[in-house]
Amino acid sequence: MTETPLPPDAQPGTRLVLHRLVGLYFVAAIVYMFASLTGGLIMALQLTDLNPLKGIEFFSPGRWRMIHTNAIAYGFIANAFLGALHWAVPRLTLKPVLSVKLSWFIFLAWQVVVLSTAVGILFGQAQGLEWGETPVWIDPLAQAGLVLVAINFMTPIMKMKGPMYVSLWYFIAAFVWTNLTYAMGNFLPEYLICGVGAGAIGGMFIHDLVGLFVTPLGWGLMYYFVPIILKKPMWSHALSLVGFWGLAFFYPLTGIHHFLYTPIPMFLQYGAVISTIAVEFVVTTVIINFFGTIWGSSWSAFKNLPIRWFYTGMVFYFLTCLQCAFQTTLTFQAIIHFSDWVVGHAHMVMFGVFVFWQFGMMVYLFPRIWQTEWYSTRLLEWHYWLSTIGLTLMISALILVGVFQGFSWATLDLWEESIRISMPFWMVRIAAGLIIIAGQVCFAYNLYRTYLLSRRTVKAPGA
Amino acid sequence: MFESRSGIFFIAGVGFFALAFVASGLVPILMYADKYPEKKAIEMVNRNILIQFRDLQTRYPEPFKKYIGELTPENEAAKCAETIRYGLKVYTGEGCWHCHSQFVRPVSREMERWGPVSKSWEYQNELQRPVMFGTRRVGPDLIREGGRRSNDWHAAHFFKPQSLAPDSVMPEYKWFFEGSPLKPNDRGLALITYMQWLGSWMPNYFTQYKSQGQAISEGDQ
Numbered sequence: 001m002t003e004t005p006l007p008p009d010a011q012p013g014t015r016l017v018l019h020r021l022v023g024l025y026f027v028a029a030i031v032y033m034f035a036s037l038t039g040g041l042i043m044a045l046q047l048t049d050l051n052p053l054k055g056i057e058f059f060s061p062g063r064w065r066m067i068h069t070n071a072i073a074y075g076f077i078a079n080a081f082l083g084a085l086h087w088a089v090p091r092l093t094l095k096p097v098l099s100v101k102l103s104w105f106i107f108l109a110w111q112v113v114v115l116s117t118a119v120g121i122l123f124g125q126a127q128g129l130e131w132g133e134t135p136v137w138i139d140p141l142a143q144a145g146l147v148l149v150a151i152n153f154m155t156p157i158m159k160m161k162g163p164m165y166v167s168l169w170y171f172i173a174a175f176v177w178t179n180l181t182y183a184m185g186n187f188l189p190e191y192l193i194c195g196v197g198a199g200a201i202g203g204m205f206i207h208d209l210v211g212l213f214v215t216p217l218g219w220g221l222m223y224y225f226v227p228i229i230l231k232k233p234m235w236s237h238a239l240s241l242v243g244f245w246g247l248a249f250f251y252p253l254t255g256i257h258h259f260l261y262t263p264i265p266m267f268l269q270y271g272a273v274i275s276t277i278a279v280e281f282v283v284t285t286v287i288i289n290f291f292g293t294i295w296g297s298s299w300s301a302f303k304n305l306p307i308r309w310f311y312t313g314m315v316f317y318f319l320t321c322l323q324c325a326f327q328t329t330l331t332f333q334a335i336i337h338f339s340d341w342v343v344g345h346a347h348m349v350m351f352g353v354f355v356f357w358q359f360g361m362m363v364y365l366f367p368r369i370w371q372t373e374w375y376s377t378r379l380l381e382w383h384y385w386l387s388t389i390g391l392t393l394m395i396s397a398l399i400l401v402g403v404f405q406g407f408s409w410a411t412l413d414l415w416e417e418s419i420r421i422s423m424p425f426w427m428v429r430i431a432a433g434l435i436i437i438a439g440q441v442c443f444a445y446n447l448y449r450t451y452l453l454s455r456r457t458v459k460a461p462g463a
Numbered sequence: 464m465f466e467s468r469s470g471i472f473f474i475a476g477v478g479f480f481a482l483a484f485v486a487s488g489l490v491p492i493l494m495y496a497d498k499y500p501e502k503k504a505i506e507m508v509n510r511n512i513l514i515q516f517r518d519l520q521t522r523y524p525e526p527f528k529k530y531i532g533e534l535t536p537e538n539e540a541a542k543c544a545e546t547i548r549y550g551l552k553v554y555t556g557e558g559c560w561h562c563h564s565q566f567v568r569p570v571s572r573e574m575e576r577w578g579p580v581s582k583s584w585e586y587q588n589e590l591q592r593p594v595m596f597g598t599r600r601v602g603p604d605l606i607r608e609g610g611r612r613s614n615d616w617h618a619a620h621f622f623k624p625q626s627l628a629p630d631s632v633m634p635e636y637k638w639f640f641e642g643s644p645l646k647p648n649d650r651g652l653a654l655i656t657y658m659q660w661l662g663s664w665m666p667n668y669f670t671q672y673k674s675q676g677q678a679i680s681e682g683d684q
Contacts, residue, residue: 047601047632055637062558062634124556128593133558157468169471176476184484189593194501195586197492198594204488206598212480241465248475252483261568262596263583265494268487334570338600410571415603416630 016090021103023369025083026362028111030444032075033355035118037437039068044433048426058122066121066133072350073131073209074142075114080358081217082110085153085171087365088224092165095156102152106145113142129202131209132185139186146182150175166240170220173248177212181205196263203264203272204255210349211251211279218354219243219286222310225361226293229307230300235292239285246282250275257328260337273328280325287318305380309360312388316352320345323399335410340422341402344395351436352391359387359443366447370454379446386439394432401425499587504544507588507660511610511668515659516543519614523647530649543656550657551590553650557636564597565606565661578607578667585664602633607662610669617655619644 045051046061053059086103090096097103113134120126120135127136134142154175157168185205189198223240227233234240256264256272290311294300300307323345326332336342363380367373374380401422408418464470520527520534531542554560566581567573574580585606586594612620619626622644624633639651647655662668 046634049632051634055635057638060557060634060636060638062561063556065561066558124553126556126558128555128560128595130561130598164466164468169466169475172468172471173476176472177480180477180480180484184488188488191592193492194588194592195499195594196495196583197488198592199586199596200491201488202593202596204483208480245465245475248479252480253487255483256487258598259596261570262566263581263586264491268491272487330570334568337568338564338598342599406571409573409576409600412572412576416628419601419630419632 015100016094016096017087018097018100018103019369021107022083022086022365024107025079025086026366027447028107029076029079029083029358030440030447032071032079032114033440034444036068036071036076037433037440039064039066039071041430041433041437043068044426044430048423048430050430063121063124063126066126067118069131070117070121070133071114072355073214074117074134077214077350077354077358079110079114080361081214081221082106082149084221084358084361084365085217088167088221089153089156089171092168092224093156093160095159098152098155102148106148106152109141109145109148113138113145127186127190129185129189129205131206132182134186136186136190139182139190143179143182143186146179150179165223166234166237166244167220167224169244170216170223173244174213174216174220177208177216177252181208181212185209196265199259199262200256200264200268203258204252206258207255208252211247211254214350214354215247215251218357219247221361222290222314222357225306225364226290226310229304229364230294230297232293232297235289235295239289239292243282243286243289246285247279250278250282254279254328260328260330260333269330273330276328277325280321283318283321287314290314305377305384306360306364308384309356309363312384313353313356313360316348316356316391320348320353323348335406336402337406338409339402339405340398340425341406344398344402347391347398348395351387352395356387359383366450370450372450372454375446375449375453379442383439383443383446386435386442390432390435390439393435394429397425397428397432495583495587499584501592502588504548504589505540507547507590507664508540508543509663511663512547512656512660513539513543515610515614515663516546516656519652519655522614523618523645523652526641526647526649526652530652546653546656547590547660549649550653550655550660551595553639553654554595554657555593560595560597561599562601562633563603563605564600565595565604566597567604567606573604577604578662579665581606590660602631605658605661607665609659609662614655614659615644617658618647618651621647621651621654 042051042053042059042064043061046054051061086097116138117134120138121133125135125137126133127139153171157164157172181204184201185208189201189205193201223234253275254272256268257276260269260273291314294307294311301311302308327336327341327345363374404421404425405418408421409415464474516539517534520531531546532538534542567577567579569580616627618640620628620633621636621639623635624631636651638648639654640647
């Protein structure tokens with residue numbers, strides 16, 4: 001597969017999109033997905049006392065828990081976004097990225113960042129920042145990589161003529177925010193600021209990573225893929241504007257809601273709670289816009305798999321944000337903070353929304369990149385249903401047991417009692433996790449067979 | 464402005480981020496910058512933790528000599544600070560802070576279970592950079608942990624938690640030891656010191672909070 005043929009809709013004679021690079025980003029993402037699944041499984045087995053690898057340093061559940069989150073954030077989600085951006089940005093601007101060589105360099109550099117993060121964590125060098133455990137010596141390299149990403153993609157955006165489509169608003173903002181967030185979270189609390197201030201910055205980092213890196217790229221790509229696949233424009237441009245600017249204003253202000261009832265000043269905590277509730281209203285406008293768009297062609301959500309992934313993700317997105325508006329109130333926090341409720345919430349966001357959307361993009365793009373149909377649509381269906389059912393089961397169990405744990409603590413039960421009541425739910429979590437893993441195995445196998453098919457079809461004419 | 468490159472780049476991207484950074488990041492930083500400037504680890508060494516540190520030397524003389532050295536009245540504070548700092552590194556690297564929090568909230572009857580509610584001044588030191596608040600409690604909160612249990616309890620517990628707390632789901636940390644809980648290595652000694660340091664600045668160190676939550680552990684002790 002040396003020469004990738006251009007898709008029929010590309011301008012003849014140009015190489016607008018680096019197909020092979022998009023494909024490689026997606027494949028890398030899926031490889032890290034399995035690292036993340038392994039980490040999650042080790043931690044889940046440890047919590048139910050079934051861990052067969054007890055007492056082995058390099059299988060320490062504490063370290064693999066950090067690989068679990070970092071592999072999904074920086075391995076899967078970041079790689080999949082970079083692949084999708086390499087597809088979407090040149091098409092939206094009709095200009096290629098700054099440099100092909102730079103694109104390949106970024107690809108390789110990012111894999112070095114992700115792999116050395118995993119190795120660093122395995123050797124016990126994690127940094128004390130949630131979602132940013134990347135060892136401190138990798139941080140500058142990752143930061144440089146993020147700057148290069150911004151330059152590479154901002155070039156075509158700056159060169160383009162005419163009005164910008166909604167997706168590009170989100171992308172521009174995301175490139176700025178991701179760099180600022182990464183710099184703020186990884187350097188300030190490590191070297192300059194201690195204690196309460198570091199807590200505030202750490203809370204902002206956790207939330208900005210979701211709200212200002214993953215969310216704008218995710219929505220930007222939804223604004224691109226959904227109308228293209230449905231072959232109709234977004235329902236309301238005004239709501240697109242409200243959604244973008246509302247998110248831009250309120251999302252950065254919510255960070256401290258991760259540390260309510262800490263010694264962080266109370267007036268700042270109230271501010272974060274109010275902003276979080278405001279975000280929920282903004283999110284509702286975005287959701288209305290997307291459901292207004294699919295209105296009248298709802299059947300595509302059943303027949304068209306990428307659209308189904310996207311809209312399932314949007315339902316989960318609405319649920320997480322709704323949950324967020326309640327759970328950040330001080331009333332809820334008193335009970336559910338520190339409990340598995342939060343773990344359930346995090347899985348619903350990271351897996352149920354963003355990973356689902358990226359699966360949708362992969363299902364849509366792989367046939368276009370590799371110029372062949374999927375090996376098996378039935379396996380694609382299995383992938384969808386196992387992931388959706390597994391995730392629903394997992395978050396239901398975790399959110400429910402979170403409430404039980406919170407009340408158990410509040411009644412001053414023995415600490416061990418909160419572990420004992422969690423056991424059945426943690427067993428359900430393992431079962432749900434295994435269902436999810438089975439789904440991903442279906443996808444990986446399907447992808448491998450599709451790749452073999454593509455090699456055959458490409459070679460056939462020349463043979 | 465709302466749909467232009469510069470509007471999005473400067474207002475939404477840089478502007479709103481900066482606003483949030485000032486409002487919810489810079490404000491708490493500046494509030495405490497003068498009142499509670501960051502203390503060094505050595506300033507956080509106090510009488511309580513030195514008692515525990517000397518006890519550690521008495522209980523594990525050989526590993527202590529090998530990894531930390533001999534304590535003298537002149538060097539013990541510096542050595543203790545260095546050990547706590549290394550203990551924090553182990554605590555961070557092993558991800559302890561993902562299952563143990565380090566703050567007592569004024570709600571959910573936490574004062575009865577853990578002790579006095581956490582205050583800002585407790586965190587304004589080098590050993591809370593990055594701050595170890597934590598976001599999940601699979602196991603107990605640790606900010607008032609120091610002094611509640613003996614050094615050898617911690618050693619046995621890190622080696623095999625279930626031997627002391629049968630229902631615990633904490634992993635075994637065999638790699639903090641040279642084959643037996645009687646022989647902690649540098650990481651084991653450092654982490655035990657760090658555990659005993661947590662809360663050592665409180666006037667009521669060594670207080671046993673008599674909530675039910677503590678009963679079982681005390682019984683085992």
